[in-house]
Amino acid sequence: MSERELTFTQAINEALAEELERDPDVFLMGEDVGGFGGVFGVTQGLQDKFGERRVFDTPLSETLIVGAAVGAAITGLRPVAELQYSDFVGIAMDEMYNKAAKWKFMHGGRLDVPMVVRAPEGAKGGAGAEHSQSPGGLFQSAFGMYVLMPTNPADAKGLLKSAIRDDNPVLFLEHKALYSKKGLVPDGEHLVPIGVAATPRQGSDVTVVAWGSLVPRSLQAAEVLAEEGIDVEVIDPRGIRPLDLPTILASVERTGRLVLVHEAPGAGGPGAEVAAVVAEQMLDVLEAPILRVTTPDTYFPQSVHLERMMLPGASDVADAVRRVMA
């Protein structure tokens, strides 16, 4: 199959355009997603192409955006709502955690909630404590919802298309630092199944499970470590829920060593649950303690200078791997 090079942003835009084209029940709404094209330019050109009925701006009302998506989803549509920043899940937490995720269960399974909330996450450029977070871990116990985190353009496109077609609510987290990254995306219909981890690098010494923007940095670290004779396997779970535990556990079974890497803080972050499950199920195979590489237990400042000191880099991942190999 032939491929093209696209940015992460272009890949998401293509996914949205293709699904709008395919299914008249799909529509996009959010703050500035219409003529403006989204504050990160992700929905650029879509209102021109599909009109104001299918792609429209909302008032500055995040509880409405998420709650109205639930209301539209339970009445037969497939809304794709944008939260301008993923931090705003805090504004719409009741709508995300208690409505989108639970409506089907609470009502006897009789109403599906096929909706996607797209939300840019992560630190980039000094946006501060309320516009830089990676909040996926807050939804570990949102059992009726998926949380997806693509890490390259091909997955961004394929996962988003799968999310829009899925009958469950999906929180789709797009890391802002990835928007401009380029990658090859297969031509034609490209779907990535939900709940299947990717293994972008196979290795036999250490299992590194990385989320979001830390996947590319973990792969960089693996290159450096290869020169030192350490063979690293990098697993990208592509999200937090559903979690492909079989792939992770099988890898740890082979390597006996586990490093968990993400931009969210360690406490309550995506790695915490994986560490707990591995400790519960396979402590006997571990040859070293599980290590986590995350942002520290504080908040992102506005200062770009200090923000850089918050973010784990490839060297931090490499150091952690060396420690579990020691």
Add this chain to the structure above:
Amino acid sequence: MSTIDDVGLAMYHQMQRSQAAEQWVLRLIDGGEALVLYHSARGQEAVAAGSIGPLERSDYMFYVHRGVGQLLAKGVDPVELFGDILANTAGSTGGLGAGIVHVVDPSVGVLGQSGTVGGTFPLAAGAGLSAKYRESGQVVLCMFGDGTANRGTFHEAANAAGVWKLPVVWLCENNGYAVSIPQSASTPVADLATRAAGYGMPGVIVDGQDAIAVYEAVDAAVQRARRGDGPTFIEAKTVRFRGHFEGDPQHYRGGRPESVERDPIVILGKRLIEAGLATEQTLQEMAQQADDEMRAAVEEARLAPMPERTRLFEGILA
């Protein structure tokens, strides 16, 4: 034809069904068969009957947690309702024991209810958006109390409904109390309907003890919504005869409401007799008929088994 000629008897029937069902719920609670927290609708039956009357079966409703009259009037099967009260598998939720909070029947437009009050405002706007998007002609009735009117979610949902001219009827059942807090202590205006102006929609105040008045106000709002002219805020001033929940000592209002004499069922009954549409005897027969229906529904619902533990894990994901 006047409203009372047209729908007076039908509304009286629904009000008697509401009252009969409630009495059966209370019996099930008193007898220890139902372990639910129940919020009585006594005194507020005219709001349910009057507001559901103008709706089509396909219209949507987000109900309030007070009473069961709206659910029955919209078409929920009483067997399913009592199954939810008994928490057995006859319930609309298949054994989750919804009580009166999460009763659901999409086939009659009952889309469920938020356990966090005010949580349905944005969903109602979304259902209205959906109806408009699909050009289905459906209207959304969103019911709530005077306490819930103070949730911030109302502001976001009402604003969106106003700017997008969504087919939503916001029906505030103002019984004067948010659990124990009188409206005057929580709300700086006496008439909540005045808030409608801020959202570019009409605000209508109606006597909530008068089913005919409620019907006419909601009917006008439904027609307006169906024409594409947007939402309406209706404030039905009503009275909660019993406590917030069964067992509420009601110290905050001396144990009894101020105006139980304005019983909406009695008021409509008198008007039906005055209009020559009923006699004392036919009204009594309607009450008996409602009780018979609910007794039969309770008996049928009682036959269903309780769910197994596996039920806990069903219906979480599609």
